[in-house]
Amino acid sequence: xxxxxxxxELVTLLPRLRRFARALAxxxxxxxxxxxxxxxxxxxxxxxxxxxxxxxxxxxxxLRHAWIDEQRARGRRGRVLAAGVAAEEVxxxxxxxxxxxxxxxxxxxxxxxxxxxxxxxxxxxxxxYKEAAHxxxxxxxxxxxxxxxxxxxxxxxxxxxxxxxx
Amino acid sequence: MTFSDENLSAYADGxxxxxTRAALEAAMAADPVLARRVARHRALRARxxxxxxxxxxxxxxxxxxxxxxxxxxxxxxxxxxxFQARPRPRWSWPQWGAMAACLIAGLLLGPLLLRPSAAPTPxxxxxxxxxxxxxxxxxxxxxxxxxxxxxxxxEIGVSFRARDGGYxxxxxxxxxxxxxxxxxxxxxxxxxxxxxxxxxPGAAGGGYRQAASALPPAVARTLDDxxxxxxxxxxxxxxxxxxxxxx
Numbered sequence: 566x567x568x569x570x571x572x573x574e575l576v577t578l579l580p581r582l583r584r585f586a587r588a589l590a591x592x593x594x595x596x597x598x599x600x601x602x603x604x605x606x607x608x609x610x611x612x613x614x615x616x617x618x619x620x621x622x623x624x625x626x627x628l629r630h631a632w633i634d635e636q637r638a639r640g641r642r643g644r645v646l647a648a649g650v651a652a653e654e655v656x657x658x659x660x661x662x663x664x665x666x667x668x669x670x671x672x673x674x675x676x677x678x679x680x681x682x683x684x685x686x687x688x689x690x691x692x693x694y695k696e697a698a699h700x701x702x703x704x705x706x707x708x709x710x711x712x713x714x715x716x717x718x719x720x721x722x723x724x725x726x727x728x729x730x731x
Numbered sequence: 732m733t734f735s736d737e738n739l740s741a742y743a744d745g746x747x748x749x750x751t752r753a754a755l756e757a758a759m760a761a762d763p764v765l766a767r768r769v770a771r772h773r774a775l776r777a778r779x780x781x782x783x784x785x786x787x788x789x790x791x792x793x794x795x796x797x798x799x800x801x802x803x804x805x806x807x808x809x810x811x812x813x814f815q816a817r818p819r820p821r822w823s824w825p826q827w828g829a830m831a832a833c834l835i836a837g838l839l840l841g842p843l844l845l846r847p848s849a850a851p852t853p854x855x856x857x858x859x860x861x862x863x864x865x866x867x868x869x870x871x872x873x874x875x876x877x878x879x880x881x882x883x884x885x886e887i888g889v890s891f892r893a894r895d896g897g898y899x900x901x902x903x904x905x906x907x908x909x910x911x912x913x914x915x916x917x918x919x920x921x922x923x924x925x926x927x928x929x930x931x932p933g934a935a936g937g938g939y940r941q942a943a944s945a946l947p948p949a950v951a952r953t954l955d956d957x958x959x960x961x962x963x964x965x966x967x968x969x970x971x972x973x974x975x976x977x978x
Contacts, residue, residue, distance in 0.1 A: 568801075569855075569864075573801055575799040576796060576799045576800060579784070579791045579795055579796070580787045580788075580789075580791060581797060583786050583787075583789070584783050584784075584786040584787055587783060587786050588783055597792055597795060600795055601794065601795055601798050601915055604795065604798045604799050605798055607798075614843055619954070623936070635747065658735045663912070665778065665781075665782065666781065666782040666783075669778055669779055669781075669782035670782050670783070673779065673782075684779065687744060688775075688776050688779040689779060689780060689781060690742075691780070693745045694741070694744070695747065705870065709737050709741055710737055710748075711743075712737075712740050712744070713735075713736045713737040713739075713740040713741075716740050716772060716775055717736065717738075719775060719779070720771065720775060723775075723778070730820070
């Protein structure tokens with residue numbers, strides 16, 4: 566599609582891309598780095614987007630690749646844990662940011678990569694299993710079992726939310 | 732029938748096939764423990780969604796906007812009114828598209844789009860659509876047909892509501908070729924749906940005319956096809972402008 570049209574659509578899509586990236590990368594700055602990388606890659610390969618293909622799905626796929634590349638690079642450098650970020654956010658929470666969000670985001674960040682992707686696409690972004698499986702390049706059955714395992718793990722980490730019992 | 736964790740998880744995501752879903756719902760009605768497991772899956776989904784939802788309303792960092800818009804974006808924003816690149820369903824009139832494509836394929840559009848880049852063009856293409864830009868976009872958004880400067884480069888004809896509720900306006904580009912057309916509001920842009928050479932040897936005379944009388948037949952036909960009721964009077968036109976031409 567023409568690059569100008571793509572640019573405008575990307576601007577519209579940025580909030581969702583940031584949310585998706587946040588579910589993958591946890592640290593807001595790292596997440597925005599991923600979005601920037603994905604946007605630049607998308608513009609460089611604008612010709613590969615079919616006119617009838619949903620842009621969001623295409624972008625999630627590009628962002629997923631950028632994230633995987635980043636994880637590999639990070640693995641080689643030795644894993645950096647974002648302990649500083651968590652401390653900052655707990656301080657923010659004292660000023661009204663919802664604590665439960667921090668707990669949930671931390672729990673998602675502890676999921677294995679493939680489960681985290683499934684959670685980000687289906688639970689956070691609300692994609693169908695079919696769309697999510699396509700982006701992850703796995704059969705729907707594989708996606709379904711990853712989601713079920715991710716849910717188990719999240720329940721184990723988070724327990725019941727306050728006031729949601731019964 | 733027993734249900735796996737995957738069944739329950741898929742149910743909470745609305746992804747279970749019809750037959751299994753019916754069976755599960757029947758089982759849940761009879762088994763409070765099962766119902767509670769499903770409720771936990773649903774609560775978790777909502778909780779995860781809520782945890783990340785605030786990101787959507789955060790201000791987007793400037794560096795990301797710049798990456799998406801590309802170099803010279805500030806300049807472009809000045810010349811081209813921002814638009815929704817992909818038309819919403821209510822704006823995707825296939826017959827209009829065909830009509831516009833037909834007219835535009837001719838000699839009309841070339842000179843306007845290919846003009847030396849120093850002069851801002853009144854039309855821009857984006858995502859397969861033709862959008863008003865520059866003086867045309869400004870006139871469509873701001874100029875009232877009841878109060879038009881004689882020297883304005885664009886003359887607005889009639890403003891009206893289309894059958895789908897959106898606003899459309901006819902216009903004549905006075906400069907050079909005396910093109911006339913019809914544009915409809917699409918998001919924050921104006922999508923040009925018809926464009927044709929004005930039939931009367933128009934602007935050369937220099938006098939002010941009622942634009943409607945100068946409308947080429949193709950534009951007049953589009954107007955007839957689209958209009959719901961009567962054109963807007965001066966007061967409704969001013970009110971529409973006041974509301975940013977949002978239906």
